[in-house]
Amino acid sequence: MRDFKDTALLQVEGLTKRYGARIGCADVSFDLWPGEVLGIVGESGSGKSTLLSCLAGHLTPDHGRVLYQGRDTLAMNEPERRVLGRTDWAFVHQNPRDGLRMGVSAGGNVGERLMAVGARNYGAIREAATDWLARVEIDAGRIDDRPRQFSGGMQQRLQIARNLVTGPKLVFMDEPTGGLDVSVQARLLDLLRGLVRDMGLSVILVTHDLAVARLLADRLMVMQGGHVIEHGLTDQVLDDPQAPYTQLLVSSVLQV
Amino acid sequence: MTDHAYNFAYLDEATKRMIRRAILKGIAVPGYQVPFASREMPMPYGWGTGGVQVTAACLTPEDTLKVIDQGADDTTNAVSIRKFFERTGGVETTTHTSEASVIQTRHRIPEEPLREGQILVYQVPIPEPLRFLEPRESETRKMHALEEYGLMHVKLYEDIARHGEISTSYAYPVNVEGRYVMDPSPIPKFDNPKLGGNPAIQLFGAGREQRIYALPPFTEVVSLDFEDHPFQASKADHDCDLCGCATSYLDEVITDDRGGRMFVCSDTDFCESRRSAGHRGRLSPEEMA
Ligand SMILES: Nc1ncnc2c1ncn2[C@@H]1O[C@H](COP(=O)(O)OP(=O)(O)OP(=O)(O)O)[C@@H](O)[C@H]1O
Ligand SMILES: [Mg+2]
Numbered sequence: 001m002r003d004f005k006d007t008a009l010l011q012v013e014g015l016t017k018r019y020g021a022r023i024g025c026a027d028v029s030f031d032l033w034p035g036e037v038l039g040i041v042g043e044s045g046s047g048k049s050t051l052l053s054c055l056a057g058h059l060t061p062d063h064g065r066v067l068y069q070g071r072d073t074l075a076m077n078e079p080e081r082r083v084l085g086r087t088d089w090a091f092v093h094q095n096p097r098d099g100l101r102m103g104v105s106a107g108g109n110v111g112e113r114l115m116a117v118g119a120r121n122y123g124a125i126r127e128a129a130t131d132w133l134a135r136v137e138i139d140a141g142r143i144d145d146r147p148r149q150f151s152g153g154m155q156q157r158l159q160i161a162r163n164l165v166t167g168p169k170l171v172f173m174d175e176p177t178g179g180l181d182v183s184v185q186a187r188l189l190d191l192l193r194g195l196v197r198d199m200g201l202s203v204i205l206v207t208h209d210l211a212v213a214r215l216l217a218d219r220l221m222v223m224q225g226g227h228v229i230e231h232g233l234t235d236q237v238l239d240d241p242q243a244p245y246t247q248l249l250v251s252s253v254l255q256v
Numbered sequence: 257m258t259d260h261a262y263n264f265a266y267l268d269e270a271t272k273r274m275i276r277r278a279i280l281k282g283i284a285v286p287g288y289q290v291p292f293a294s295r296e297m298p299m300p301y302g303w304g305t306g307g308v309q310v311t312a313a314c315l316t317p318e319d320t321l322k323v324i325d326q327g328a329d330d331t332t333n334a335v336s337i338r339k340f341f342e343r344t345g346g347v348e349t350t351t352h353t354s355e356a357s358v359i360q361t362r363h364r365i366p367e368e369p370l371r372e373g374q375i376l377v378y379q380v381p382i383p384e385p386l387r388f389l390e391p392r393e394s395e396t397r398k399m400h401a402l403e404e405y406g407l408m409h410v411k412l413y414e415d416i417a418r419h420g421e422i423s424t425s426y427a428y429p430v431n432v433e434g435r436y437v438m439d440p441s442p443i444p445k446f447d448n449p450k451l452g453g454n455p456a457i458q459l460f461g462a463g464r465e466q467r468i469y470a471l472p473p474f475t476e477v478v479s480l481d482f483e484d485h486p487f488q489a490s491k492a493d494h495d496c497d498l499c500g501c502a503t504s505y506l507d508e509v510i511t512d513d514r515g516g517r518m519f520v521c522s523d524t525d526f527c528e529s530r531r532s533a534g535h536r537g538r539l540s541p542e543e544m545a
Contacts, residue, residue, distance in 0.1 A: 079402045101389065101410075105417055108410050115413065116406030122416055122482040144417050 008067075009034045009170060009202050010055070015064035017054050023226035024050035028064070030221065030231065034169070037196060037203040039217030039234065041210060041249070047226040048206040049174055055204060056091055056172045057081045068170070086116050090163035094175035096155035099162070100147045106133060106158055107143040113166045132161040136191060153184035157191065164195060174206045189215050210250065214238055222246045265312040265345040271295055275313035275468070279459060282470035287432030288400070289383050294466040299340070303333055304362055304379030306461030308340070310468060311360045311377045314459070315341065320348040322356035327364040327505070327522035334362075351525050363426075365447040367504050367526040370456035372473065378441040380462035383469065385429045385439040405437045408480055416485055425490070431478045438469060438477075445479065446491045446505045452477030494519040499530035500537040 010032040017024035025047035032038055040048045053059040055066055057073055066073045068088070073081060085091070093099040100109055110129040111119070119125050130140050136157035138150075147155050156176065163171065176192065177185040193216060196203055207213055213220055213234060220237040222230040222245070230243045241247045263269065278292035297305040315321065321341055325334040329351040337360060338349050350356050353368040360377040370376060386396040389407050399405065408429050415422045428445035430452075432438050440451055441460060451458065451471060458471040471477065481487040492506045497518040504526060506519040518539055521527035531540070 082402060082404065104389065104410060105414060107417055108414050111413055112406060112410050115409040116404065120409070120483050122413065123484050125413065126417075 007034070008032065009036075009069060010204075011065075011067040011070075012055065013065045013067075015051065015054055015061050015066065017050050017059060017061045023047070024059075025054065025061075025223070026226040028221075028228050030228075032170075032202055032204065034202055035200045036219065037201075037205060037217045039213040039220045040204065040206045040223060041208060041213050041220055042223035043208065043249070046223040048208070048223055050226070051223070052172055052174055052204060052206050056089065057085065058091075086113055087166060088169045090166075090168040090171045092156075092159055092163055092171060092173040092176050094178045096147065096152070096159045099159040100155060102147050105144045105146060106138065106150070109147065109158060109162045110165050113162065117166060128165060132165050133158075135195070136161045137187075151184075153180055153188060156180065156188060160192070160195070164199065164201075167199065168201070170202045170204070172204050175208070176205070177207070177209070177212055185212075192216060210238060222249065262344045264317065265315045265341060265347075266297075267295065267309065267312045271309075272313045275309055278468040279310065279313065279470060282459070282468050283457070283472045285436075286471055286475050287430075287436030287438040287469060289467040289469045291466055292468050294463045297463070299336070301464045302381075304337065304360070304461075305463030306465075306468070307360050307362070307377050307379035307463075308337060308461075309463065310459050310461035311337075311341070311358060312345075314358055314375055314377065315345055315347055317345070317347065319357045320350050320355055322350050322353065322359045322525075323361075324359065324364060324366070324523075324525075325362045327366075327507070328524045330524065352529070353523075353525055363442050363444075364505070364522060365443055365450045367521070367523040368529075369450075370454055372455040374456040376454075376456050376458045378443075378458065378460045380439070380441045380460045380467070381464075382427075383439055383460065383462040383465050383467040385427075385437050400436060403435070405431075408437055409482070412480060412482065412485075416482070422481065422485055422487075428487075429480050431480060432471065433476050434478075437480070440477075444491075444505055445487070446489045448477075448479045448487070449489050451475075492519055495537060496521045496527060496530075497537045497539040499527045499535045500540075501527070501530060501535070 008031040013029050015028040016026050028051055042048055054061040107129040110132050111125040114125050114128060130143060133140055133143060138154055138157060147158055177188050205216055217234045220234045221228050224245050230237060230246045238250055241250050275292055278290045282290045295309060297308055299305060323334045323338040325331040341347055342349055353366040358375045362379045384396055386399055386407055388411055390396050412422050415424055425445050426442040427439050428448055430438050430440055453474055455473050457473060460469045479487040494506055495502045496504060496506060498520050501521060504521045507522045508517055508519055510517050
């Protein structure tokens with residue numbers, strides 16, 4: 001039997017965050033393995049974004065521990081955590097405006113993380129940006145355009161390129177396909193699936209869309225009122241839900 | 257001549273002490289922006305109230321003051337500030353760089369090399385080099401604290417992407433002693449190489465933004481660039497039409513309405529000194545027989 005503590009990429013123990021008397025998320029524990037996609041599903045207000053923000057270090061939880069490769073990220077000082085945030089980790093926001101610099105060209109947006117970790121060769125940065133635009137199916141001729149001139153789907157793909165250019169290990173995504181129409185969503189999902197596989201990314205994916213979860217996630221956590229009420233392999237959870245709440249959630253989607 | 261209604265150099269002693277503390281802190285931490293409580297000065301902000309306050313805090317009755325505006329001693333701005341300190345401090349003033357112990361400047365470093373013991377005071381409109389891409393003050397402060405300067409190169413990247421080269425030609429960002437990134441005020445990038453290794457004390461005052469920063473003598477200052485787009489201290493590709501100097505920073509002057517123009521040293525004191533030493537340029541008046 002292998003020693004789990006040595007191989008889990010992320011270990012989360014008893015994570016709790018309150019907003020005053022209101023519960024954001026409560027007593028959440030799980031391990032994330034290298035190359036694994038963990039979906040977090042649940043209705044609006046169930047605590048998905050709160051949990052993700054605590055994991056990514058954007059919010060400080062009241063209790064619990066988050067270990068990344070065995071290092072306690074909550075005990076890290078801010079500089080260390082910010083270095084992690086632009087090297088090993090990436091965060092894809094639901095609204096691309098929150099994750100892009102709208103006043104900077106597409107190439108500059110993709111190049112920023114490279115420059116942040118010390119890239120100082122313009123030609124090489126430009127080449128990497130061109131390459132990444134192609135990987136997210138944005139025409140190379142658009143490299144000097146501002147994100148404002150892009151459609152919503154393109155902006156989201158640009159945000160993904162900007163995040164993945166430095167080859168992170170762990171990507172946090174909050175509703176990456178939310179706000180896009182269905183055909184655009186499908187294309188983005190395809191793209192994400194390919195990138196996750198090719199780069200061997202570990203992903204924590206927040207979504208309220210069970211179809212998205214089915215397509216991308218290996219495992220699912222179902223949240224309600226800040227608590228994790230069900231946790232298992234995606235197919236298991238969706239095909240044979242145990243908790244009554246999950247059964248309701250699944251049946252309401254399947255009827256569509 | 258001194259107007260005795262004011263304390264020496266206008267500011268009261270308590271204010272000067274406060275500003276001196278900020279200056280000393282700035283000198284102790286080269287390139288770091290020190291907040292200070294900027295005072296109302298009897299002139300508009302655009303006139304360099306930050307520089308004026310720093311100068312006021314540095315001046316002693318024995319000092320000789322020179323004031324330049326884009327290299328010239330005779331613009332309204334330069335003349336007014338010089339008069340201000342003549343009236344409120346009774347200090348000697350000069351237009352000669354070598355004779356001045358304190359030089360207040362807007363947008364230039366004098367051509368004549370400065371020496372130990374001199375103080376160069378810059379008027380600064382926007383002290384924050386990261387402001388261009390990150391408007392949140394809380395965030396830029398953190399970026400300085402944590403040395404997160406990737407964004408400065410994003411700005412230079414955008415320059416090259418749009419113009420084929422780094423088109424920033426004024427207020428060109430520098431790294432100080434391998435630590436803080438600093439805006440050298442809107443001097444032409446031609447002047448950037450003079451920031452580093454300079455024997456004089458260089459002080460920067462931003463009045464509206466309430467910041468003081470400094471370069472102590474012989475500080476290492478490096479202009480930011482890319483390996484394949486190295487920094488270049490450029491100037492107009494001409495000689496001065498009045499003194500013939502091939503190495504000074506030039507202003508282009510329109511001379512008539514038929515497209516006539518000439519290039520002259522922006523540093524008027526430098527140009528005049530060369531002319532009185534007999535140097536001639538393309539458009540110098542004919543030699544008297
Ligand atoms: N900044 C905040 N201040 C106070 N309460 C908050 C704050 N952010 C979230 N909450 C509360 O915490 C709970 C969880 O919210 P959270 O945003 O994590 O839910 P979510 O699952 O991401 O919802 P959605 O699907 O709508 O994005 C909710 O009751 C919410 O009202
Ligand atoms: Mg949410």
